[in-house]
Every structure is written in C-alpha cells, then in structure tokens.
Amino acid sequence: MARISLKLDELIDIQALRCEMTALTVATAGDGSGKAARAGVLQLLKGRLTAGRSIAERMLMDDGSGTACAARLSHLMDEIIRALYDFAATHVYRVKNPSSAERMAVVAVGGYGRGTLAPGSDIDLLFLLPYKQTPWGEQIVEYMLYILWDLGLKVGHATRNIDECLRLSRTDITIRTSILEARFLWGEQKLYDELLQRFDREVVRTTGPE
Template structure:
C-alpha cells in the first residue's frame, strides 16, 4: 500500500497535467481535497494517535486560511491547526512529526500551530490577526465537535462582545493596505492580491460577513 505522501504526490501530478490541458476548471478546490485526503489517511494510519487518549482529551486537525476556505494555491503555505480540548499532551510532538514532516520532506510549505481550545480563544481575543485565521477554520479529522466548539465559543465570547471593534479593525487595516498598494485601475501590472479591489478585499468581505451575519460560505 502506498504511503499517503506518495499518493498525494502522484495525484498532484495528475491534477497539474489536467490543468495544463485546460481540463481542470476547479483547480483550487480539487487541490484542497487532495490535501484533505492526505491528512485523513495519515491520521487513520497514525501509530501515535491511538495512544493519545482521544476520549479523555479530544483533538482535531483543522485547516486554516486559504486552505480552510478550499482555495489552496499550489505554492502557498498549508495552514493547519492541531487543536486539543485540554492541555497539549507530550505525544503531540510525535504526532506532528508523523503527519506534518512528510509534507516538508516533499517540498511543501506547512505552517502549523498546536494549541488548546483555551489558548486559541485567548490569542484570538487579543489579536485580530489570529481571529481572521481562525474564522476560516474547517474540520479535517479527529473529533469534529471540537471544531464546532471553537467556532461557537469565538462567536459567543469574542464576536458577541467585540464585533464592532473587529469590523473597525478590518476597515482600518484595509484602508492602510490601500494606501500602501494603491488603486489597481489602469495599471499594467496591478497587485491583484493586495491592491484595491484585489484578493485581500475579497477576504475582508468574507470576514465581515462572518462577524456581522454569521456567514461562512461565499454562496450565502
């Protein structure tokens, strides 16, 4: 049986071949699902996971950022959270090595954090950059209710009290970025990521919808 990382590499090559042939209209989502399969298969085969006492201290692997939004670009960082309901156990480091290290060895850029639920909420309440990252959280494997608990507690303990403050922070952040990168109109090489009307503005609208209307999906 092939290893999860080998399966991922082969499927990515197939995906790229289809893309070159203009036969892959939903490249980002498909690439995302390949990574999802890697994490779930690695988790299912884990030798460390079963020894960590999931019933006493539930944990989950959660996608964040563009990966959480199912918009994983080919060379972008893979943002992942290893979340524990209680204190982080010593075995967590071995689980990280087992699941994340093969991705680094294969040349992928992986940005991960290992945190307890309490730590996540504390960081998000003091740093809105962390809050925006967690806003895009999407469950991958482990205990799904833990991801739901994270989203619900962020809403009840942070957004319910500080939604206006968060929205004002988003506004000021966008205005500062627009000042730095300017308007993209009539530019031969506009900054489609940071410039006015670019990708970051789209992300800001998603976060605004999440904070004000509890909307997570663009189609909503």
C-alpha cells in the same frame, strides 16, 4: 456558463491508499512505528501526491479553471492529511484507553481553510486540543509535520487548545481571522464545533466588528 465538474474522485483513490498504508504494518501486528513503515508511508504519500497533482494539471488544461484547480489541490491535500493522521493515531501512537485530554482536531486555516490551494502555497494547519498539550498530542503532531515536510510541503502550523485560541483571538486580528476561515479536516469534530460556538459567543458577540 456551465458549472465545471471538479471530478474530485479522480484525483486520489483514498481507500486503496489507506489499505496500502495499513498493509505496511501487517508483519508487525499493526505497529507502524518502525523506520521501514515510516519510509513506506512517505513513499506511498509521495506517489499519490505526485499523481494527484498531475491529474489536477491535466484537468486544468482541459477546463482552464484556476479556481477549480485550487479546489482540487485542496481536496487532494485533505485526503493526504486525513490518511496520515489516521495512520499516526492508529498504528504509530495508538492509545487503547485515551483520556479526555488525548483528543485532537486537525483544522485547515488561511487560504487552505477556504478550500483552495495554489501550487506551492503553504499548508496552514491548526492542531486543536481540548486542554493542555499531552505527550500523545506532541507525538502525533511531530509525526505528521515531519512527514509533510519530507513530502516537500511548506507547512504553517499552530498547536493550541480552545481557551488559547479564544484568548489570542481577542487581541490578534490574524488569529481571529484564521478562526473565521477555519475548516474542519479530521479528528475530533466536537472540538472544532466547540471552538466555533464559543468563538461566536465569547468573542464575536462581545467585541463586535473591527
């Protein structure tokens, strides 16, 4: 049986989207915190999401593969979330000299973490921090969540630092499974890598199979 081509680059022109989002801030010297910029971001993302879903549906009609369709929808959402994070961190809540605590990794978990997304499924996200939450982190998470909700998406989310993830995973099998299925999306990859390394060393090797 021939392998089905996912044709992911046909779902969304991410460079064009990012350029259009940045253009929303030209008149304000790069500041995207105003209502007009937010409305523009929402309109752009909604248009790309609708168009990408239509393309994925057409591809499904062509190849009949539900698995490929789920992978395409996951990729489409990946790109939307990445562009949204970068806009929030660069144009809305930019920190010129970030502290070591003002870092974040956006991580996909659950079914979304496995790189598949059925139509109407929850978008499960972990906002991973190095230490305790900061005002910057709260603002980034809040901005992203409200945009995603305004796009009509069902978003499951948690905001935790690495120590919290490890502590909770020792007693909560759901959280432990979510870390096993976690997939890095964007932000500070070193945080994600540290989580996996410490999870393997401090949880998996010390608790054994359930």
